[in-house]
Every structure is written in C-alpha cells, then in structure tokens.
Amino acid sequence: MNISINAAEPFGYQTPLLALATWEGETLPEAIAPLIEAGDWTGKAKQSLVIYPRGAVAASRVLLVGLGPKAAVTSEKLRVAAATAATRAREIGVDSFALALAEGGPIGPRAAGQALAEGATLALYRFDTYRTGLSPEQTRSIESLTILAPSDTDEVSAGAAVGQAIAAGTSFARDLINHPGNVVVPAKLGETALDLGKEFGFKVTVLDKAQLEAQGFGGIIGVGKGSANEPRFITIEYGSKQPGVPTICLVGKGITFDTGGISIKPGERMQEMISDMSGAAAVLGTLRVIGALKLPLHIVGLISTAENMPSSTAYKPGDILTTLSGKTIEVLNTDAEGRIVLADALYYAQRYEPDAIIDLATLTGAIVVALGTYVSGMMTNSDSLADRLSRAGQETHERVWRMPLWEEYLDQTRSEVADLKNTGGRPGGALTAAAFLSQFVGEYPWAHLDIAGTAYSERAMGPYTPRGGAGVGVRLLTQMLVDWAGGDA
Numbered sequence: 001m002n003i004s005i006n007a008a009e010p011f012g013y014q015t016p017l018l019a020l021a022t023w024e025g026e027t028l029p030e031a032i033a034p035l036i037e038a039g040d041w042t043g044k045a046k047q048s049l050v051i052y053p054r055g056a057v058a059a060s061r062v063l064l065v066g067l068g069p070k071a072a073v074t075s076e077k078l079r080v081a082a083a084t085a086a087t088r089a090r091e092i093g094v095d096s097f098a099l100a101l102a103e104g105g106p107i108g109p110r111a112a113g114q115a116l117a118e119g120a121t122l123a124l125y126r127f128d129t130y131r132t133g134l135s136p137e138q139t140r141s142i143e144s145l146t147i148l149a150p151s152d153t154d155e156v157s158a159g160a161a162v163g164q165a166i167a168a169g170t171s172f173a174r175d176l177i178n179h180p181g182n183v184v185v186p187a188k189l190g191e192t193a194l195d196l197g198k199e200f201g202f203k204v205t206v207l208d209k210a211q212l213e214a215q216g217f218g219g220i221i222g223v224g225k226g227s228a229n230e231p232r233f234i235t236i237e238y239g240s241k242q243p244g245v246p247t248i249c250l251v252g253k254g255i256t257f258d259t260g261g262i263s264i265k266p267g268e269r270m271q272e273m274i275s276d277m278s279g280a281a282a283v284l285g286t287l288r289v290i291g292a293l294k295l296p297l298h299i300v301g302l303i304s305t306a307e308n309m310p311s312s313t314a315y316k317p318g319d320i321l322t323t324l325s326g327k328t329i330e331v332l333n334t335d336a337e338g339r340i341v342l343a344d345a346l347y348y349a350q351r352y353e354p355d356a357i358i359d360l361a362t363l364t365g366a367i368v369v370a371l372g373t374y375v376s377g378m379m380t381n382s383d384s385l386a387d388r389l390s391r392a393g394q395e396t397h398e399r400v401w402r403m404p405l406w407e408e409y410l411d412q413t414r415s416e417v418a419d420l421k422n423t424g425g426r427p428g429g430a431l432t433a434a435a436f437l438s439q440f441v442g443e444y445p446w447a448h449l450d451i452a453g454t455a456y457s458e459r460a461m462g463p464y465t466p467r468g469g470a471g472v473g474v475r476l477l478t479q480m481l482v483d484w485a486g487g488d489a
C-alpha cells in the first residue's frame, strides 16, 4: 500500500472512503453531525461507524473511528484506530482511502504520522503465498492511503515515512516466520542475510558447517547434526565501530524447525515450531529498518541457525558438547536446543566489545505459562538496558516484563559431568534458561528477551497482528535504537 500525506481539509477531499479518528465526547463536525442519529456515536475506543454522506461532504463514505477520551490517547490507540480503518476499508472493498486525525491531541504530529502508517500497514498484512484459487474477495487489497494533515504536514509526513519503514521490517520478519520449515532452512536464512547485505550495504558473513566445525562452534554443530539441512552462523553488520558510536549486538535464535530432536515433542501443535526462528527474523527485520533509517549506531546482528531433528546422526541426551567459549554442556534434553545454539552466538558477541548485547529467542514454554501471550519476558544484568527496553516496550506496545536473573538460579544449570547442563527442571524454567545464557556473555551489559509467547499465534493477536508470525521485536528494538541514537529517526 502506497502512503502519501496531503494538507487538504478532510471534508473537501474526494475519496471513496474518509476515515475520521475522533475523541470520545467531542461534538462531531457540522458537516456530518446531522447525518448521525443522536446517541449512535460516542467516540469510545474501538467504536466504528460507516455513514453515507450523499453529497454533504466530498467523500463517498465516512468511517468514524473512536479513540476514547482525548487525554488518554496514546500512540497505541492511534495504531489501533488506523488498523480498524484499514481493515474496514478492505472489507468494504475500496481500493484507496483517506485517514484524518482530529487535531490537538496529546500525541505530536511526527509520532502520530508514524503510528497511523504502522497501524494501517500492519493490519493489512496477509500471507497468501501458498494459497491458490483465492476468490477476488480474498485477494482484495488497498492500493493507497492518504493521510490528511492540514497542519504540521511535514512532521506527519516524516513520521509516516518512519512508520512505513518499520512496518516493512515487521512484515519482512512475519514473512520469514510464516514461510514453512521446508522453505526457510538455515541456508535460506543465510541467503536472506546476504540479500539484505546487498540491498543495504551491510557486511555479511555466513559460516557453513565445515567452517563452524573448524572454528569450534560446538553448540550449533551439536544441535544441527541431526538434519540434512546443515546449520549456519550469520553475522550482519551495519555501521562500524567508531569513538562515540555505541556498538549493539542483536542476537537471534534461528531454529528453522524444532521437532525437539531425540527428546521429541508431542505431535499436537508441532507445526507451530516453524516459528522457532522468530528471534532471527526479528534481528533481520530490525536491520532492514535500521538500514533504511540510517541511524548513527554500530549494530551487529548474530544469528545461530539450525534445524533440530531426530535421526541417526542427531545429538542425544547424555552427549557432551564443547561450545565456542570452551565451556562444556551436558545435554539432558535435546529439546532445550535454543540455549545451546545461543551459547555460541553470545560468546561470539563479546569480540565486538559491545555496549549492549540483546538476544531474542523463542526459548521456553515456561515463559508462556508465566506471562501469557501479550508480553515478552526480559532477563538482564543491566538496569539501564532494562529501562531502555521497558520504555521502548511501552511506546511500541511490544511490552517486556522483567524477570529475575539471580545467581541462585545458576545452581540449576550445573552439571556433575560437564560445566553446564541444558535443563534445570521445571521450577523457574524461563529463569534457569536465562541463567544458563548469562554464563556466555562475560561482563557485558546484556538482555535476554524470551519471545516464546509473543512471536506467533494461530489466531489474530490484535487489530494489527493477524494470525501467524507477529514480527515481535522489530518495533521494540527499532524504537530502542532510535532512542539510543538520540531521538528522532
């Protein structure tokens, strides 16, 4: 969908559909108030109403979208309103629509432009690559959205451009997650990174199995051994280390399919494990946005990718793996594979002497039990990183909730026969997984985001999050990086 900004007055603007986002309790503009039965419109959040003005205004249809009380309007309410408008527009079947926001609300024009572009674009996301014979109704799409901004037009426009870049990065991550496991194999993630490198000028390296073996990536090799789709380790670098420019490593779990391996998972819902590379998708999607926004930062994406399969060559319970760090891991359960591949990537991150390491991983079922599906778990050794991520989480509504990373949990990671064991039993499963990871980051500021509950859902998770991969992490990380770089993108 093409998005443009226009300074026209909404009621004089000719369009098949004019969506008006309005506050609760505001009197409606004179042009349309007489067309609405008294009491039918309140402006409460999530309320929407289509009216046919029949010449009273230039638009053929007017869609009112409620924002709730003016003082309580947030960027999230604007995203949701834009999502509602875009979804209704597509249902109605128009191929273009206009969107106008009542003026004078608490959100500045730039942030408003960004939120509207994000909400509308993300709501219309669809993944139909593998469906044939769809009806015209099912393939209906909206060609263009015009955001009407009679004042602060340039600011709204700048914000909308950022919103579009962020939505594109999120959709890119969603696509990677939604493509099935027989298509997105580790080599495919490697090619995707190389393609991004060409498009945006990133420095990309993809290590193959022989190189991983030669260089001692024993964690990734161990997990990937059971599959004919060989593992990879991907580095994708934006900017370069310069004085005064922070270096931030973004680490992603890229298990392209998680059967559990020899400790095989139950069959029910196993198909959802195509999403076990959502951390990797978030890292690639974020780099895509950063490449478009050109932030003054040094960002290194690191992705461990493998397929976790049972076979005669697979790793087994009882095996002991020697990771890149030299630390050894006793495998108790081959389904706790994420922490093993991340061990190599987190250790590798230290060579960049980063100001922060942030990993994203669909790591544990335990985090889903603890927090459900609307918030990601955050474990970190740094209060300032916790603040940065929490603030970005509030702003983007990709919320994170800090969970403890206390040294007592390390006890559950100690093995009798190796340095660590890969499971610590059921109590505090998400916390002991984080404690495990903490042993590979040295003293660097580090945050682990467990996105197992937020990355994927077989039903829509919100007005702009359709079924499938959510692309969670892209908006969160981008916001945090924009803030870190000093504000406006």
Ligand code: BES
Pocket: 258, 260, 276, 333, 335, 336, 337, 338, 362, 363, 364, 365, 366, 368, 422, 423, 424, 429, 452, 453
């Ligand atoms: N990829 C799974 C975690 C997961 C669960 C992601 C549900 C998304 C939804 C991970 O590799 C896993 O299997 N974890 C095990 C660890 C256990 C064996 C210690 C788990 O959480 O059950």
Ligand code: MN
Pocket: 258, 260, 334, 335, 336, 337, 338
């Ligand atoms: Mn697993």
Ligand code: ZN
Pocket: 255, 258, 276, 335, 337, 338, 362, 363
């Ligand atoms: Zn997994």
